[in-house]
Amino acid sequence: MRTLPTALSDHLAGDATTICHCWRVTRRDGIVLGFTEHDHDLAFDGIDFLAASGFRAADSEETNGLSVEAGEVSGGLSSAAISEADVIAGRYDGAKVEVFQVNWQAPQEQHVLLRVQEIGEVVRADGAFRAELRRLTHRLDQVQGRIYGRRCDAVLGDGRCGVDLTNPVYRGSGAIVAVLSETHARVSGLDAALAGFYRQGMCRFTGGANAGHAGDIEDHRVDGDGVTLSLWLPPPLPLAIGDTFTLTAGCDQNFAVCGAKFSNVLNFRGFPHLPGSDFAFGYADGDTVHDGRPLYE
Known part of the structure; x- marks a missing residue:
C-alpha cells in the first residue's frame, strides 16, 4: 500500500489539483538527471527536474502481481537535457527511472513515488526519442544460475575464465583503410594474426568519430x-578511413578452442562430455557395449 503525505492527500481530495509527473533517471554510469512534464523547472530531494526536456508519458496500465507490462516516455533531443550522442552511445540503456506524482505548487513537500522502472528499448528519429519503461519484474525472465551445456558459460577474461586479456598475445591494433559497408571494413595492422583469431572478440575504437565505442566482432x-x-x-556513427582501433581475441566457448588457443582447459566452465541428444534418445541393444567406460575420451 502506498502512503501519501498528508498535505498531498488533502490536495488531491480538493476540488482542483495542480498535479504533474516527474522522472528521476539514474544512468548506469552514476549520473542522475531529472525531468518533468510541467512547463517550469521543479526541484525536490536535491534534484532539479527540467521542463525544457519535453518529457511526456504515454498512457499506461498498472496491474497487480508479477506481470511485465511496460509503458513509454518520449521527448525531444536537447543538448541541455538529453543529447543525441548520449542516446546513440547507449548511456540510457538499462537506466533506473523513478516516476513521481508532484504538486507543482509545493514540489518539495508534496510528492510521492509512484513506481520504479528501467529503460528498455530506445528509439530515436527526427530529433526526438521514445523510450520503453519496463517494470522491474522483467528481470524474472532472465536466466538465474547455470544451465548444463557443452560450451563454456564464462565470459572470456572474467574471474571464472582466468585468461589475462592484457597479454599482448591476445590483443591487436590497426586502422581502417577501406569501408565496405556499415559493418565491414578492410583494415591494416593485423597481418600477423591468423584468420579468425579475433572472431567473436571485441573491437574498441581509439580514434575517429566512434572513439570510445566498443562492439562485438562477427568475423575476421x-x-x-x-x-x-x-x-x-554498426557503430553509432559511420565507419571512416583512418579510424583506429584495438582488438581483443575472441572465444567461441568450445572446449577444443579453450585448450588450443588459450591453454585454459582447467578453467573451462562447460560440460564438454555431456551426452548429446543421440544418446539421450537411444536405447540399449545387443550391438552397444555398456561396460562403464567413459562415453567420450
Missing part, C-alpha cells in the same frame, strides 16, 4: 585483398 577474414573485419552491429 584474411584473403588476397587483405584483412577484413565484420562487426555484429
Whole structure:
C-alpha cells in the first residue's frame, strides 16, 4: 500500500489539483538527471527536474502481481537535457527511472513515488526519442544460475575464465583503410594474426568519430585483398578511413578452442562430455557395449 503525505492527500481530495509527473533517471554510469512534464523547472530531494526536456508519458496500465507490462516516455533531443550522442552511445540503456506524482505548487513537500522502472528499448528519429519503461519484474525472465551445456558459460577474461586479456598475445591494433559497408571494413595492422583469431572478440575504437565505442566482432577474414573485419552491429556513427582501433581475441566457448588457443582447459566452465541428444534418445541393444567406460575420451 502506498502512503501519501498528508498535505498531498488533502490536495488531491480538493476540488482542483495542480498535479504533474516527474522522472528521476539514474544512468548506469552514476549520473542522475531529472525531468518533468510541467512547463517550469521543479526541484525536490536535491534534484532539479527540467521542463525544457519535453518529457511526456504515454498512457499506461498498472496491474497487480508479477506481470511485465511496460509503458513509454518520449521527448525531444536537447543538448541541455538529453543529447543525441548520449542516446546513440547507449548511456540510457538499462537506466533506473523513478516516476513521481508532484504538486507543482509545493514540489518539495508534496510528492510521492509512484513506481520504479528501467529503460528498455530506445528509439530515436527526427530529433526526438521514445523510450520503453519496463517494470522491474522483467528481470524474472532472465536466466538465474547455470544451465548444463557443452560450451563454456564464462565470459572470456572474467574471474571464472582466468585468461589475462592484457597479454599482448591476445590483443591487436590497426586502422581502417577501406569501408565496405556499415559493418565491414578492410583494415591494416593485423597481418600477423591468423584468420579468425579475433572472431567473436571485441573491437574498441581509439580514434575517429566512434572513439570510445566498443562492439562485438562477427568475423575476421584474411584473403588476397587483405584483412577484413565484420562487426555484429554498426557503430553509432559511420565507419571512416583512418579510424583506429584495438582488438581483443575472441572465444567461441568450445572446449577444443579453450585448450588450443588459450591453454585454459582447467578453467573451462562447460560440460564438454555431456551426452548429446543421440544418446539421450537411444536405447540399449545387443550391438552397444555398456561396460562403464567413459562415453567420450
